[in-house]
Amino acid sequence: MSQTILIIAEHRNGEVRQVTFEAITAAQIVDASSINVVAIGHKLETVVETLSNYELDTIFTIDDQSLSHYIPEAYAHALGEVLEECQPTGIICGHTAIGRDLAPMLAATLDAGLISDATSIECVEEHIVITRPIYAGKAFEKKIFHQSPWVLTIRPNNVSASTLKGNVAQVKNISFKKPPSLQSTIIDIVQKTTGKIDLAEAKIVIAGGRGVKSAEGFKPLEQLADVLNGAVGASRGACDANYCDYSLQIGQTGKVVTPDLYIACGISGAIQHVAGMSQSRIIVAINKDPDAPIFSIADYGIVGDLFEIVPLLTEEFRKV
Numbered sequence: 404m405s406q407t408i409l410i411i412a413e414h415r416n417g418e419v420r421q422v423t424f425e426a427i428t429a430a431q432i433v434d435a436s437s438i439n440v441v442a443i444g445h446k447l448e449t450v451v452e453t454l455s456n457y458e459l460d461t462i463f464t465i466d467d468q469s470l471s472h473y474i475p476e477a478y479a480h481a482l483g484e485v486l487e488e489c490q491p492t493g494i495i496c497g498h499t500a501i502g503r504d505l506a507p508m509l510a511a512t513l514d515a516g517l518i519s520d521a522t523s524i525e526c527v528e529e530h531i532v533i534t535r536p537i538y539a540g541k542a543f544e545k546k547i548f549h550q551s552p553w554v555l556t557i558r559p560n561n562v563s564a565s566t567l568k569g570n571v572a573q574v575k576n577i578s579f580k581k582p583p584s585l586q587s588t589i590i591d592i593v594q595k596t597t598g599k600i601d602l603a604e605a606k607i608v609i610a611g612g613r614g615v616k617s618a619e620g621f622k623p624l625e626q627l628a629d630v631l632n633g634a635v636g637a638s639r640g641a642c643d644a645n646y647c648d649y650s651l652q653i654g655q656t657g658k659v660v661t662p663d664l665y666i667a668c669g670i671s672g673a674i675q676h677v678a679g680m681s682q683s684r685i686i687v688a689i690n691k692d693p694d695a696p697i698f699s700i701a702d703y704g705i706v707g708d709l710f711e712i713v714p715l716l717t718e719e720f721r722k723v
């Protein structure tokens with residue numbers, strides 16, 4: 404069946420987020436005959452410029468000052484006209500804070516099926532087969548869509564980002580007609596993270612748990628992250644103890660990460676934590692308790708004091 408795909412672009416400060424390019428790959432995997440992207444926000448020039456380098460059919464833009472920040476009703480309303488024009492058979496969003504929020508609304512609007520948190524997509528005998536984790540990552544299930552339209556969210560960092568460059572066929576600017584009543588308005592955004600590297604998209608994550616013992620104890624982890632060009636994450640134990648901000652929390656009730664390398668420092672490996680990182684490609688655990696459950700999912704385990712081991716690793720990686 405020929406697919407017309409609409410991808411909801413994600414961008415921040417004029418930069419297109421990697422998950423958007425991963426969604427383009429997903430659209431290529433389902434052998435879409437038409438791949439379209441919609442960018443919503445304000446001052447979208449650099450976003451359009453970046454996307455224009457890809458072989459897309461249409462880039463839809465909805466540019467309005469009132470869309471500078473994500474407001475669910477406003478974005479869903481703005482997308483109405485694009486859905487009319489594009490008539491997608493499939494919509495792909497990132498499994499991000501925005502995608503997780505928008506996807507069910509779009510599915511309800513279109514009376515479409517929704518599969519969320521895909522970690523892999525393949526085409527088997529004309530069916531799009533989606534693999535997604537269940538039971539907090541303890542098992543995987545495969546699902547298919549029986550009809551169109553469908554809506555899919557993909558977990559960042561699981562599908563390779565598209566590098567298929569080309570030229571976009573057309574850019575269509577859709578004017579935004581404000582809905583009669585908006586129930587919420589964003590007044591201000593308070594940026595809590597250092598924002599060096601987005602935790603959800605980082606290729607290397609150095610995560611600290613209660614074993615880090617204090618906010619000061621996160622310093623060696625930050626140094627290792629700097630040397631490896633990675634991001635710092637944390638267990639809820641560390642967040643609850645006030646050693647770091649909740650924006651760093653990884654797990655069932657925090658962020659889901661799938662980096663190439665995950666180094667867990669002083670984290671016991673509770674199931675709720677593992678739910679957010681078990682799909683990492685290589686897991687290294689540093690823990691002074693040889694029986695810590697984290698070792699059962701680690702590819703490499705170091706039994707010892709993180710305050711000795713982490714600085715040694717930093718020193719060695721600095722030499723590379």
Ligand code: FAD
Pocket residue numbers: 611612613614615637638639640641652653654655656657668669670671672673674675676679689690691692695707708709710
């Ligand atoms: P601990 O379990 O206390 O482990 C600390 C570890 O550090 C120990 O293994 C210890 O041996 C080691 N250690 C101590 N000192 C050192 C040292 N010097 N060097 C090396 N190792 C050392 N947790 C999450 O992380 N994310 C979630 O999203 C999440 N969601 C939850 C949702 C619900 C509904 C519930 C009930 C719980 C949730 N939790 C979550 C909490 C989870 O159950 C654990 O309590 C938490 O993950 C424990 O954090 P921790 O591993 O840092 O601490």
